Amino acid sequence: GAGVSQSPRYKVAKRGQDVALRCDPISGHVSLFWYQQALGQGPEFLTYFQNEAQLDKSGLPSDRFFAERPEGSVSTLKIQRTQQEDSAVYLCASSLARGLAGGPLETQYFGPGTRLLVL
Amino acid sequence: TQLLEQSPQFLSIQEGENLTVYCNSSSVFSSLQWYRQEPGEGPVLLVTVVTGGEVKKLKRLTFQFGDARKDSSLHITAAQPGDTGLYLCAGFNNNAGNMLTFGGGTRLMVKP
Numbered sequence: 001g002a003g004v005s006q007s008p009r010y011k012v013a014k015r016g017q018d019v020a021l022r023c024d025p026i027s028g029h030v031s032l033f034w035y036q037q038a039l040g041q042g043p044e045f046l047t048y049f050q051n052e053a054q055l056d057k058s059g060l061p062s063d064r065f066f067a068e069r070p071e072g073s074v075s076t077l078k079i080q081r082t083q084q085e086d087s088a089v090y091l092c093a094s095s096l097a098r099g100l101a102g103g104p105l106e107t108q109y110f111g112p113g114t115r116l117l118v119l
Numbered sequence: 120t121q122l123l124e125q126s127p128q129f130l131s132i133q134e135g136e137n138l139t140v141y142c143n144s145s146s147v148f149s150s151l152q153w154y155r156q157e158p159g160e161g162p163v164l165l166v167t168v169v170t171g172g173e174v175k176k177l178k179r180l181t182f183q184f185g186d187a188r189k190d191s192s193l194h195i196t197a198a199q200p201g202d203t204g205l206y207l208c209a210g211f212n213n214n215a216g217n218m219l220t221f222g223g224g225t226r227l228m229v230k231p
Contacts, residue, residue, distance in 0.1 A: 004161070033218060042125075042207050042221035043162070056216050091161050095217075105150045105211040108219065110161030 002026070004111035006092050012117045013082045021077045021114045025094030032075050033108060034067055035091040043091055049075060082118045089113040122146070123210055123222035131228045132198055140193045140225045142208035151184055151191045152219070154207040162207055198229045 005024045013019050025032050031050055035043035036059075045059040051072035060067070064083075069075040079086055093108040123144045132138055142151070150169045154162035166175050168184035168191060175182045179202075181194040191208055205226050209219040 009159075031217060035219075035221075040224075040226075042123075042209075042224045043219075044221065045218035048217055056218065058216075059218070093161070105152070105167065105213070106217070107164060107167075110163070112159065112161050115159075 004092055004094055004109055006090075006111040006114050008114060009112065010115050010117075012119065014119055015082060015084060017082050017118075018078065018080045019082055019116065021079075021090050021116070023075045023077070023092030023094075023111060025073065025075070025092070026096075026109055027073075029094035029096050029109075030072075031095040031097070031106065031108075032069060033093040033095075034075070034077050035093065036061075037089040037091055037113070039088070046077070046090075079116075082116075084118050087116055087118045089115050123208055123220055125206075125208055125222035125225050127225060128223065129226050129228075131230065134200060134229055134231050135197050136229075138195050138198060138227070140195075140206055140208075140227075142191045142193075142222050144189050144210060146210070146212070147188050148210035148220075149188075149213040150211045151188070152209045152211070153182055153191070153193055154209060156205040156207060156224075162209075195227075198227075200229045200231050203227060203229050 034046040037043040047067045048056040049069040064080045066078045091113045093110045095106040095108045097106045153165045156162040166182045171186045171188045173184045179196045208222040
């Protein structure tokens, strides 16, 4: 079956441009996560959706970052007025269940990422 | 903020050697995972450990979760060039949201 897909795989933007990164999760997966992975580092949490509801956006680095999942499936991460420090790989992950508070870890399946380079 | 520190950051060894990668934190985690990531790909889950002191084996890989659930190790026996990649540990706390907290990664290169 199809895994998590992301597009574009690579994006070069001039500083100040807006970009939109797309994530297609595994069909039927309720939870969707965005992570940012700087060069040579581990991924860092950005935001989390349960269906269409954005339940946690505590990791978004600034108000230039915005994510949505309007129909509870495909998600878009938008970065406005990109800066050089936004250069990173943006990873999307999905998991099947809701991940109830106090419950066990639901396995997250990661996409290949979008590599963003801001010049 | 929960932090996970991995060591070493880089490791270059010859085929056939053994190695251990460490993942340490001052925080307790409900569970801990190890991932392997290859260039241009997302992390792929290797194992999840849940119980303090738990040991899991996956072929030549042995994973251990510390008794206090604050640290973990990954031991590879007789490393192969195919083991080359970025190894990431990630902690999960079921009382702190659903996100994973990743370590900085250990980049392993196994030379033939």
